[in-house]
Amino acid sequence: MNVRDLKKLADVAAALIYPPRCPLCDRILPFGEQICPCCREDIVYEREPRCMKCGRSIRREEGGADRVYCRDCEKHPHVYDFGYCLADYHSVARAIYRIKYRNRRESARWFGREIAGCLGKEITDLRPEVLVPVPLHRSRMRKRGYNQAADIALGISDRLGIPVRQDLVIRQKNTIPMKQSDNAQKRRNNVKNAFQLCTDDVKYKRIIIVDDIYTSGSTIDAVAAAFRGAGVAGIWFVAIAGTHL
């Protein structure tokens, strides 16, 4: 038996012990499948007209195609350059919940690959040197055992080959989880100075920050601020889902 056969056998064994589940509905999938075809149709992908800053679709009530930025980004300037969200939050909310609280790490990885599949050109055109997942505070990391943003980043890396660096920045402040009702100002205060670089000498000039949900952008801005302070010129982000306050 050669190495390839062994690898295939290992995959089959792993699939028997941990049968792959659909990232959307959580049902066990037939071997070799990654998502139920009908579930993929349920994902509402962000589409044009997109906000040129945060990448969320500009809703009709906001003025649709007549606007360059969404209402949030028009009101509030951001530290990051711009970014992309894959899908509307409501269509993937349960999937993200399971990624965060039900140990569905493989789903996070699938979403990363999906981000690469749908936004690959946009991402590679930026010529990023590294992907930087938004870090968890060490106490939450201990409790959860994994950082879902890192799994998403690894999924992107699987397809685009951009390295993932989890050791550049830490979350030094254990921020309180925000509720949907919390406003943008409260969110900004919550994450202010929450992140600190692990090195004085960041040798990268172009980075993409990776997170699961984009709401007000305050978390991405706080991470971006740390890198800006170190002279990083190009700072973009990608997220699975964009939602509005």
Ligand SMILES: [Zn+2]
């Ligand atoms: Zn499904």
Ligand SMILES: [Zn+2]
């Ligand atoms: Zn926006």
